[in-house]
Amino acid sequence: MANTESASRTLKGGEFIIKQTNAQDIFIPEDFSEEQRMMAETAQQFVQSEVMPLVERLDNHEEGLMENLMKKAGELGLFGVAIPEEYGGLDMDFNSSLLVTESVGSGHSFPVAFAAHTGIGMLPILYFGTEEQKAKYLPKLTTGEWTASYCLTEPGSGSDALAAKTKAILDVEGENFVLNGQKMWITNAGFADVFIVFAQVDGDKFTGFIVEKGYEGLSLGPEEHKMGIKGSSTRQVFLTDCKVPMSNVLGEIGKGHLIAFNILNIGRIKLAAACLGACKAVTDLSVKYANERIQFKIPISKFGAIRHKLAEQAIRIFAVESALYRCGHDIHNKEQELLAAGKNYNEAVLEAAREFAVEAAILKVDSSETLDYVVDEGVQIYGGYGFSADYPMDRAYRDARINRIFEGTNEINRMLIVDMILKKGLKGELDLMGPAAAVQQELMEIPDFGDEDTTLFAAEKKAVEKFKKATLLTAGTAVQKFMMTLEKEQEVLMYIADMAIQTYLAESALLRVEKLVGQGGEEAHARQLDMVRVIINDAADRINKAGKEAIAAMSEPGDEQKLLLIGLKRFTKLEPFNTKEARRRIAAEMIKENEFVY
Incomplete structure (x- = not known):
């Protein structure tokens, strides 16, 4: 069988199912450098000192609060970890960006705003924008002066994104596209300066556009009332005869699906990183509470049933973390290989992420379901207090649920995992x-039944x-x-x-x-x-x-x-x-x- 073959290189995406990998060829979290750990610590300290004291006020949508936090995060350099230096970024590797995303993952609604901005908001411009578009938008987005949002979902098109009804028609002067349509569930909409909007040019050419907040014809609905992640801004975006200059077409007309699907590959693995950070924070709280809570004159942490829960939280986290940074490094290695072969930066990054789309989907599914498990057992460890809104598990429990829907539902991602592997085989x-x-x-x-290997x-x-x-x-x-x-x-x-x-x-x-x-x-x-x-x-x-x-x-x-x-x-x-x-x-x-x- 082919999977007995050892690999001294990065395997192809999905190839793990038929080949072995050498342990020395993978990246593990323990391999992070001092510089990378310091960046992660900066992000963690920001969440603890700036975000956590404000979670209640954030949930009540206090005007300007999330927007100000985003500006502070940008000023610290947290938005520019993997952005090239020419646009004000730090130009660190892919795993560094995952580590920073993990490090803000405990911040409840904040990592939702953070990920929407740094992932699906900024990356379409970085990877598909013209040089003029990058020079105009990326420096401001990197520093936090501006914030980005991503407008794909519509009332009638969720998982079936290409069924979008928003229309874009070129005006008679041939200078502007006129957009009409409605987007919903748009994260950061309430304070975004830049919107990545998808529309059908001439009714059937799915295309991306960069739409600025000040463009006439763009308006917002009220904040949505959500089960969780209440502190993130989620609104409908309305486009009514909204004029967008020809120069703000993103990528090629009719090729918007390349933007949407490629960005989702990166979004899925980044969501896994954020879920990982949340898992660790909830488990930390679970351990502390189990040691503090006295029942029958002893801490509940001495009971086997509680120890089982704590251990299982840690075990599932360990599995997700191991897979996350293995995949992140595989993407980085593939990117370097493509750059060495003469690909430009954008092509290399996108092709590397596309290569490991199977693994990204695996991580999206398991990380979100692991977080659901961890918060559920966190509530159980807290007992009655876990059900109280005055204790931390209430918010953690509600905030976790969205992750099985974000970036493609887990059902869609499960089917994609098999579909992508089989298509690779057919090709x-x-x-x-x-x-x-x-x-x-x-x-x-x-x-x-030969001699058993006991090594x-x-x-x-x-x-x-x-x-x-x-x-x-x-x-x-x-x-x-x-x-x-x-x-x-x-x-x-x-x-x-x-x-x-x-x-x-x-x-x-x-x-x-x-x-x-x-x-x-x-x-x-x-x-x-x-x-x-x-x-x-x-x-x-x-x-x-x-x-x-x-x-x-x-x-x-x-x-x-x-x-x-x-x-x-x-x-x-x-x-x-x-x-x-x-x-x-x-x-x-x-x-x-x-x-x-x-």
Whole structure:
């Protein structure tokens, strides 16, 4: 099978499912430089000192409050981490921008405004703007003098973004496009100076435009009443005979989909970074409260049920973090490779992000669902106080929910994960057929019961290897069964996506721990070893369940189904592992230090 081949280079996007990665080739959070850590600390201090004291006032939409915070963040250089120096930025690498996004992630509504500005607001101009557009807008956006917003969603077009009805017609003088339409759920709309707006030129050419706040015909609806992220500005944007100069067309006419979809690839992984930051903050609060809360004359942190929750919060965070910075560095490496091959900066960044769109979608799904888990258990640890608006879990719980909808719903992203992998295979970008055929052949052979490898990580590597086979087995069967109608089998696609997600997370965590142990020894990273073993143990069960659901959905009871289920069981069977004791050890470290320590 092809995935036994080691790689001494960055794999292609989606290639993790058929090949191995060397631990020394990946980036782990422990690799961040002192400069990068100082930038992250600046962002964290800003959130703690400037944002957190104002969260109640922000939720009440006190006039100018979020706008002033954004200006302060810009003045600190937080908006320009990955912006080229010629536009006032720091020109740091992609993982640095992810780290700063993570560092502001605990700020409730603030990271929503921050990410909308630095991601989907600024990046379309950076990557698709003309030199004149970049010179005009980026320096002001980088310093926080101006703020950006992104106008894609309409009342009748959410996930189906290209069905937008906003129209753009060139006036008789040929100097301006006249825009008419309505956008909704627009973050930062209340104080944005620049709006990235998508409209249909001549009714059918989906195109991007840069629209300034002062343009006649642009108006705003009132602030939306939302379940969470109340402090972020979310309004409708109305365009009524809004004149936009020809010079403000963004990219090519009729090519707006390239802007929308490419920016979403970056937006998804940045959302994962923000979710990660929020997860860590909530777990920190959970540990502190568990140590403070006395029941039956002892802190509740001494109870096994609470320790299980604290440990599981940490374990899931560890998996997301491992995958996030692995993917971020892969994007950076691909970008450098493309630059060396002669691509310009814009092409290199966009093509690198597009290459790892599968992994970005995986991260978007799992990070948002991990945050939902973490805040839910945070409420539970706080008990009745968790349900009180006077305690921090109330806001954290409500704010978390939007992330499963932002940047494409998790359902859409699950289907995209499988669709993008299969399309890479059809285009010849990934050799899926060979490995899938090898798995099918392996089902017909007697299992190899040779001498067991007892070296460190051998069992874990074998388990991840089998997870890949389970995913290929299920995906290959789905392709054979449904062929051209597979896209209609959304439930099956989501089962397969869950298998791929668990595989990528488990492998990322394993590679991180292997690299850590190689640097510092087994004893120094004993808790990380515990975490990766729990991750793999639980991934096996989740992959098995998703695989069984998929197989039952695409085969009738009989010999074929029985063979598939036997194969699935073979690829997800592990030796028993005492996860209870591992979780207790993981929780004990945090309880001892009275904070999230991993």
